[in-house]
Amino acid sequence: xxxxxxxxxxxxxxxxxxxxxxxxxxxxxxxxxxxxxxxxxxxxxxxxxxxxxxxxxxxxxxxxxxxxxxxxxxxxxxxxxxxxxxxxxxxxxxxxxxxxxxxxxxx
DNA sequence: CGGTTGACTGTTT
DNA sequence: TAAACAGCCAACC
Numbered sequence: 099x100x101x102x103x104x105x106x107x108x109x110x111x112x113x114x115x116x117x118x119x120x121x122x123x124x125x126x127x128x129x130x131x132x133x134x135x136x137x138x139x140x141x142x143x144x145x146x147x148x149x150x151x152x153x154x155x156x157x158x159x160x161x162x163x164x165x166x167x168x169x170x171x172x173x174x175x176x177x178x179x180x181x182x183x184x185x186x187x188x189x190x191x192x193x194x195x196x197x198x199x200x201x202x203x204x205x
Numbered sequence: 206c207g208g209t210t211g212a213c214t215g216t217t218t
Numbered sequence: 219t220a221a222a223c224a225g226c227c228a229a230c231c
Contacts (some may be wrong), residue, residue, distance in 0.1 A: 124213085159212075161213060161214080162215080168212050177212090
């Protein structure tokens with residue numbers, strides 16, 4: 099079994115899991131926090147592979163433009179609903195107020 | 206080995 | 219503000 103791949107996966111999920119409620123982070127930001135610069139796409143790939151019932155707060159991850167990156171459909175709707183539920187403003191076009199909600203890890 | 210595919214990004218229009 | 223482009227990179231076939 100590919101140990102490396104699984105290790106990166108765990109680190110990425112650990113970072114996503116540490117994003118506080120009501121805050122959001124970009125794929126690139128998560129990648130950097132996980133020690134994997136330039137691997138934003140890998141973050142998206144890992145999140146896409148999560149089981150439907152996962153407790154990982156994947157909905158707190160957006161693209162660098164501050165928008166829901168998931169293509170319009172059931173998934174993006176769920177993400178928007180979950181964010182709104184945490185007090186994060188989501189415009190009809192899927193845009194989020196990054197200035198107010200961006201997660202800034204402290205140490 | 207090589208082409209395709211994205212839940213990406215930064216820069217340029 | 220938004221779209222087009224060009225890099226980027228692992229996973230898949």
